[in-house]
Amino acid sequence: xxxxxxxxxxxxxxxxxxxxxxxxxxxxxxxxxxxxxxxxxxxxxxxxxxxxxxxxxxxxxxxxxxxxxxxxxxxxxxxxxxxxxxxxxxxxxxxxxxxxxxxxxxxxxxxxxxxxxxxxxxxxxxxxxxxxxxxxxxxxxxxxxxxxxxxxxxxxxxxxxxxxxxxxxxxxxxxxxxxxxxxxxxxxxxxxxxxxxxxxxxxxxxxxxxxxxxxxxxxxxxxxxxxxxxxxxxxxxxxxxxxxxxxxxxxxxxx
Numbered sequence: 103x104x105x106x107x108x109x110x111x112x113x114x115x116x117x118x119x120x121x122x123x124x125x126x127x128x129x130x131x132x133x134x135x136x137x138x139x140x141x142x143x144x145x146x147x148x149x150x151x152x153x154x155x156x157x158x159x160x161x162x163x164x165x166x167x168x169x170x171x172x173x174x175x176x177x178x179x180x181x182x183x184x185x186x187x188x189x190x191x192x193x194x195x196x197x198x199x200x201x202x203x204x205x206x207x208x209x210x211x212x213x214x215x216x217x218x219x220x221x222x223x224x225x226x227x228x229x230x231x232x233x234x235x236x237x238x239x240x241x242x243x244x245x246x247x248x249x250x251x252x253x254x255x256x257x258x259x260x261x262x263x264x265x266x267x268x269x270x271x272x273x274x275x276x277x278x279x280x281x282x283x284x285x286x287x288x289x290x291x292x293x294x295x296x297x298x299x300x301x302x303x304x305x306x307x308x309x310x311x312x313x314x315x316x317x318x319x320x321x322x323x324x325x326x327x328x329x330x331x332x333x334x335x336x337x338x339x340x341x342x343x344x345x346x347x348x349x350x351x352x353x354x355x356x357x
Contacts (some may be wrong), residue, residue: 136154174218189201240262
């Protein structure tokens with residue numbers, strides 16, 4: 103099977119020279135068929151071969167793995183890349199960190215989609231060479247550190263000296279979602295973590311994650327996760343094992 107991915111597997115070795123980038127290649131069943139050194143080491147393996155053939159269900163808590171694999175299917179079914187998506191990813195036992203993940207479908211010589219390739223960047227460490235992306239990364243990090251606070255798009259636009267319409271257009275081009283959708287996505291990711299890592303009520307979790315209306319929180323959670331917050335806890339309560347209490351990033355450095 104791996105012969106079908108020959109060029110992709112040959113190029114994967116180049117990513118061993120980019121320690122802040124995590125590369126993987128998966129087949130149609132979301133089984134890993136290539137991973138760079140940064141990724142397999144982060145997953146706790148001694149070599150790439152130990153990770154190959156496994157899926158996210160073998161590597162991650164089920165509540166995260168099922169969503170990663172659902173996104174894989176989305177990319178393969180649509181046949182289009184999905185860049186710069188924000189995800190919580192286990193980096194060490196008990197620790198979740200914010201990553202930017204980009205995926206693209208892989209096609210055979212006949213045009214058949216045979217898998218995906220993806221890269222991830224740790225938002226706490228990553229520095230982009232592109233000035234335009236650096237500016238928006240500042241906004242992304244601000245939201246990740248302040249998602250529990252009221253956030254206004256016009257304030258975010260002002261951070262990068264753009265009008266709201268310019269900001270909205272450029273943000274959507276980079277992240278394939280509007281700023282409002284990004285804020286909601288971050289808050290829902292944080293809520294998923296809180297539901298499983300804490301014993302808080304739905305109302306308490308909603309407030310801690312920036313939702314000031316429990317009904318709205320529950321509605322959005324069900325819309326995007328396909329399940330209520332209470333049922334989510336029941337389904338995955340044995341999944342995460344040891345989870346850290348905080349999703350905070352290191353303090354922002356002076357610019």
